[in-house]
Amino acid sequence: MSKKHWIILCFLGLFILACKKDNPIKEEIEKFLGFQKPANFPQPAYNFANNPVTKEGFELGRALFYEPRLSRNNTITCGSCHIQSSAFTQHGHDVSHGIDDRLGTRNSPPIMNLAWNKAFMWGGGVYDLDLQPITPITTHEEMDENLENVLNKIRALPKYTGMFKSAFGTEEVTTARFMKALSQFMVMCVSSNSKYDKIMRKEAGAVFTADEQAGYVLFKDKCASCHAEPLFTDGSFRNNGLGISPVNDKGLYAVTLMETDKYKFKVPSLRNLQYTAPYMHDGRFLSLAGVLEHYNSEVQATPNLDPVLNQNGKPGIALNEDQKAKLTAFLNTLNDKEFINNKMLSEQ
DSSP: OOHHHHHHHHHHHHHHHHHSTTOHHHHHHHTOOOOOOOTTSOOOSSOTTSSOOOHHHHHHHHHHHTOGGGSTTSOOOHHHHSBGGGTSBOTTOSSOBOGGGOBOSSOOOOOOSGGGOSSBSTTOOBOOTTTTTHHHHHOTTTTOOOHHHHHHHHHTOHHHHHHHHHHHSSSOOOHHHHHHHHHHHHTTOOOOOSHHHHHHTTOTTOOOOHHHHHHHHHHHHHTTTTSOTTTTOOOOEEOOSOOOOTTOOOBTHHHHOOGGGTTBEEOOOOTTTTTSOSBSTTOOBSSHHHHHHIIIIIOOOOTTOOGGGEETTEESOOOOHHHHHHHHHHHGGGOOHHHHTOGGGSOO
């Protein structure tokens, strides 16, 4: 057999494999059930009555999420700054890198469990998931495009007009449909299969080690007032004593113009920390050890410091080395390998 024939046969084999029912990506789509609330999670905040997740809507949203035409020069996708293997963050970048390699001012937050979020972005300002994509699309350092141009580019592609018809009944590409499709993809980015989750659901064989259990006790005593279970964030905006960054990002204050909101940022989830370094709104800490040491000894007594970090006459949360190790052991139980490897959420 010639080399040419061998190559052809290999491609045929791959094609047949992709069409077989045991293709994992195809199987995931075939068993698509729409949005399912994990048993150990509360009711979501997102209004599914206005935008129920369908297989067709989800597939359209996924295609748009990975579509470079959402950017001015057709090079940047949502997935460029929200990478699945990094729990949909831009791993390794302290701040986001967007179009023309422009630098933003904030670390790319994870796209994870957004159906339970009532506010979006580190500094707030958006309170409806269906509106959130407008910000990265139009921001100079991110996609630097305007929405009408994006919609016109999408309308010009038969692939998308067909997908809009399948998802919404007609080929009409509107702002509302565009946004709802993206939301249908993003609300399906649910991380709920970590070791912690399996223990909370009392699944067979799931138990904490001694260090993990000790860390869980410490977590509930020292961290849970801000990082509430099971989402590991209370969704609030707080000043955690980081001090002023070089760009003087004032956080929530830029939205409310209230002095008491200066340097308040959204409390991030502690899920999937193994995949999402660096940490904080400006990515200043490269490791989890750096974060824990900040709370132990580096919290600054700024005017708007959160009260929970200003007790016993000394800012911060006292942590010795043993406690740090046990907390780290517990936090590692929040990593969800199934989430970052879920083929249904990958670029197709």
